Amino acid sequence: MKKQTxxxxxxxxxxxxxxxxxxxxxxxxxxxxxxxxxxxxxxYQELGAGENLAMVAGNVKDKSTGERLLATAIxxxxxxxxxxxxxxIFETKPFLEVDEAYLDRFLDTNLKGTYFTTQAILPQxxxxxxxxxxxxxxxxxxxxxGGVPITAQMASKGAIHAxxxxxxxxxxxxxxxxxxxxxxxxxxxxxGDSADNSAGLHLLNRVGEVEEVAEMVYTVAKSDFxxxxxxxxxxxxxxxxxxx
Ligand SMILES: NC(=O)c1ccc[n+]([C@@H]2O[C@H](COP(=O)([O-])OP(=O)(O)OC[C@H]3O[C@@H](n4cnc5c(N)ncnc54)[C@H](OP(=O)(O)O)[C@@H]3O)[C@@H](O)[C@H]2O)c1
Numbered sequence: 617m618k619k620q621t622x623x624x625x626x627x628x629x630x631x632x633x634x635x636x637x638x639x640x641x642x643x644x645x646x647x648x649x650x651x652x653x654x655x656x657x658x659x660y661q662e663l664g665a666g667e668n669l670a671m672v673a674g675n676v677k678d679k680s681t682g683e684r685l686l687a688t689a690i691x692x693x694x695x696x697x698x699x700x701x702x703x704x705i706f707e708t709k710p711f712l713e714v715d716e717a718y719l720d721r722f723l724d725t726n727l728k729g730t731y732f733t734t735q736a737i738l739p740q741x742x743x744x745x746x747x748x749x750x751x752x753x754x755x756x757x758x759x760x761x762g763g764v765p766i767t768a769q770m771a772s773k774g775a776i777h778a779x780x781x782x783x784x785x786x787x788x789x790x791x792x793x794x795x796x797x798x799x800x801x802x803x804x805x806x807x808g809d810s811a812d813n814s815a816g817l818h819l820l821n822r823v824g825e826v827e828e829v830a831e832m833v834y835t836v837a838k839s840d841f842x843x844x845x846x847x848x849x850x851x852x853x854x855x856x857x858x859x860x
Contacts, residue, residue, distance in 0.1 A: 617838065621645045621693040623685050625676050625733060626703030628655040630804030631752065634826035635700055635833050637663060642834065644668070645693040647685055650703065651675050668693075676703045676729030682736025689740075696740045698748045698837045701730040701776075706806050710765045719768050726772035731779060738792070745791050748837050749783065751776050752829075753796040753846065755854035761817070777846055784844030793843035795836050799829045800850030816860055819852025 622639045626632040628650035636646045636659075645668045650656045653673035660671045670692045674681030689696040705725050709718060730751050741747025756766070757774040777796055784794040801807065801814035801823040811823045818824075832849045836842055848854050 617643070619643055619645065620697035620837075621647065621689050621695045622698045622700065622837070623647045623649070623689055623696060623737065624700045624702055625649045625685075625729065628652065628659045630806055631799065631802060631826050631829050632700070632702040633659055633663075634830040635702060636669075638827075638830035638834050639698075639837075640664070640666075640668060645689075646670075647672060647689050647692070649674065649676065649681065649685055675725075676701075676733050677724040679732040679736050682733035685733070686737050686740055695744060696737050697744070697746065698750065699734060699737045699741075700833060700837075701733055701749065701751045703729050704752060704773075706766075706769055708765050709768065711767045714768055719771075722768040722772040723775075726769070727775045727779075730776050734779075734783065738787070741792050742787075742790055747792045749780075749792070749794045750833055750836055751780050751794075751796045753777050753780070753798040755798045755800065755848045755850045757798075759854050780846065781844045788843055793840075795842055795844070796846045797829065797833050797836060798846055798848045798850060798854075800824050800848070800853045802826060802829055816858055817853055818850065819855060819858060821858060822851065824849065824851055 622644050624632050624636045627636045627648035636648050639646050647670045649672050656671050656673050670688050672684050672688050753776050754773050780796040803811040815822050
């Protein structure tokens with residue numbers, strides 16, 4: 617398979633780190649990002665600090681981070697083939713207690729991060745007449761959950777799903793594919809040690825593992841006829857419920 621350059625945001629932890637590992641293992645070049653430089657440096661070392669790996673610390677809400685990611689990809693590897701907008705935050709807060717600053721944090725990282733990082737990388741993909749953007753969403757935007765106050769999270773993630781299909785429509789003729797992979801509950805540091813409490817939400821009665829998301833992201837990246845798709849890797853959350 618052709619060696620490609622993959623940019624992964626939020627790659628110092630959880631799903632993003634495993635996505636980076638998966639592409640590296642399969643022979644691609646990878647540029648990793650996250651906000652916290654020392655955490656990113658640790659993961660850079662953990663992933664082998666090899667010639668096929670580069671890193672750029674920075675907040676994805678700033679378009680300049682996307683621009684630095686692109687500059688690094690081009691300088692080190694010559695192309696920018698796949699962008700994975702994975703950086704994201706998750707917290708709970710009752711709707712009536714959410715203030716503007718709190719909502720802005722979610723819109724900044726989840727929505728603006730995806731929006732402006734894509735805006736920074738896309739011109740290179742247009743130049744190449746080839747490129748793939750994969751966003752990380754959630755099936756919960758179409759399958760709401762009582763008892764967990766996540767309106768800020770869902771409003772920002774729902775916007776990512778909408779952005780995905782609109783970008784797919786606007787840039788399909790330029791051979792740029794845009795998709796969202798929507799995981800169920802995945803065992804990552806985002807959930808501390810409480811991930812398994814959500815097992816019963818899934819028809820499979822278990823939570824997912826980071827490798828299961830990375831495999832799908834890899835498949836979508838390498839499959840030339842998938843665009844505008846929201847692909848659930850969710851153990852059946854979106855399909856139905858268990859009556860336990
Ligand atoms: N885990 C799940 O159950 C689940 C389910 C559905 C969707 N997702 C989505 O999957 C993605 C990854 O989640 P995860 O569970 O792997 O989370 P995680 O373990 O908490 O990792 C999040 C990563 O994003 C980075 N990050 C956060 N804000 C950032 C920003 N503004 N700019 C750049 N990097 C930033 C973090 O780095 P720093 O700490 O350095 O900022 C970290 O590397 C998120 O978009 C999340 O919403 C997760």
